[in-house]
Amino acid sequence: MSAVSVTANGTGAVDAQAAAGEESAGFDIEHAEATEDFETTGTPFVDNPKMSARNVNVYYGEKHAIMNVSLDIGQNEVIAMIGPSGCGKSTFLRTLNRMNDIIPICRVEGNITLDEEDIYTSGQDTVLLRARVGMVFQKPNPFPKSIYENVAYGARIHGLAQSKAEMDEIVENSLRRASLFDEVKDNLDKPGTGLSGGQQQRLCIARAIAVSPEVILMDEPCSALDPIATARIEELIDELKEKFTIAIVTHSMQQAARVSQRTAYFHLGRLIEVGETKDVFTMPRHQLTENYITGRFG
């Protein structure tokens, strides 16, 4: 299988679409416009969901980017979202903490709940929501501030520390949990942008967990990193799931297989198949999933 060849660029997506059109005989996903005639294969729902999405549709202007997606994210699980470029997995991830609100032309329909409370009601405070549902981005994006200030940023905004000592504790704990503390403990006043790519990404993870979120969303957190840095982040994800619920979007199927308990496969805005990670990778039930994980796309 050639998972590595599933590229992150646009051509990969075009190829994937073409391949899907040819190979999924009997199921014409491109033309299945009406939402009722498609149902996600597998087990999208769990018993004790931390977050759950029901019938979510996302539009960018005229473009229908996410079609009728329903999915649960279980307590303290790592769920991986995979699929070819442009399939909507990142868009879906961003609906979970309303990061799509920043984009003026973006419109979200459907229900998404966090601990059974709807996060899309008009009374929902996005500031509090994002404190509970943190995010780590594709490219490490530390602020051009010191390492200390980077981690302290969220805690300051939300007033989590009453004293310098408390803030020091939050910063140290977060850095420790992101397994970065030992590398930077003598340089906390150095700029965060001076770290290596992998260290920067762990700094961003430390920054995200400093506000004690309940859910962490990771949007391809390793795509800009080398294999060694990637391995460290993956170890970290495994440790973090003790305390947090994690949803991770990834292009690497090995990564999905290594870090996640459940895997969701997206294709052209639809959630095709969800299941236990080992089931999805060893015996995919949907033709499109099988095509993707056996490397017939791209």
Add this chain to the structure above:
Amino acid sequence: MPTTTLVLVLATLAVAGFYLGRNRSLALASGAGGPQSLHSLPKHYGYMAAAWVALPALLLLLLWTGLESSLLNEMVLAQLPASVRQMGADELSLYFNQLLSYAHGAIDASGLDETQLAAAQYYTEAASRLAVLKTALVFLVGLGGGALALRKIAPAFRARNHVEGIITATLFACSFLAVLTTLGIVLSVLFQAVQFFQIIPLSDFLFGLEWSPQMAIRADQVGASGSFGFIPLLLGTLLISAVAMVIAVPVGLLSAIYLSEYASRRFRAVTKPVLEILAGVPTVVYGFFAALTVAPFIRDVGESIGLTVASESALAAGTVMGIMIIPFVMSLSDDIINAVPDSLREASLGMGATMNETIRKVLLPAALPGIVGGILLAVSRAIGETMIVVMAAGLSAKLTANPLEAVTTITVQIVTLLVGDQEFDSPKTLAAFALGLVLFFVTLLLNVVALYVVRRYREQYD
């Protein structure tokens, strides 16, 4: 032949050179196995020939035109009798100018002596001989250059690289010209300023607290010697610039933040051009506005609350100047805020920060060096601004920090010193150049600092 005709003929020759060069390369190629055997495309050989026709000839023409008149003068001077050449410098200059004017047909022969008439005659003849020589030489160089280029054409000759070299040289020459122009301006100001400083000591100028440049024509007149302390002018300039910045920086910066971070696309599409119209209003129109609307308004308001306000106040001039600079500050800040990567916005918003917190704690700190650089550029514009202050700030060189009084600026004084007929050996007139030099250095310094700051900032995200 007049210079324009000469240039036109050269252009025609260059076009001819292009076709000759191209055809010659094709002809050579057909003997050696078709166009593929040429190193470069046929048009490159054409360009090369055209460049060799035009460029050296144009260069010669340029040099010649620049040197012709002084050469002529030297020739005429050299053949004047020794008795004339021993006259004093002023007298000789007058004598010489008379004969030149006669030679150009500006005055008639009455009042000129025999020697002048003869010299004028000689001048006219020499001029026409030189003109013929010029035309001949320019053509010779043009044709010679073209012939050389045509001879050089061979299938193995790398015309493409050669043309590239010619273009690089031309580009270099153009940028060098800009440098030379700057140097020329600085030198012309510098020479007059040095003359000024020979009469008025530099320390009096730099540290003097009084500015009253009236010089007497006769020694026994009242106020026979002016005082040339430029501190009141500098303070006036800084006062008005400060008022301008107090208006322009907050309004410009905050509107830039609103437009780049909050405004809807439609609002932005309407507002930005409207604000940019402000930048297109001629400064003289701002001047009317300042003198006829803002200054009386400020005076009336001031008087109604019991303040004494001059009808031409620093506040009025500074306010209008500030309005003028708003679009400048705004568009610079807008560019710089937009240059902050979106990933930082997302990072902050993703932490649960509000837009406002994101702007204050992430965007502005990241953009600050660039914004400071932009503001310094705006200050140097304010300091150099002339028309508004001429019309609205007044002429009295008061040493004051009160914006309600009339002050004067460096630029206003330069204008008043040089307007009208002036003698160029009086310190009063020369003072304008000294002021110009100071102004030049102040704005240069500000620009250098600003560019340094802006550049430091740029490196941050690369």
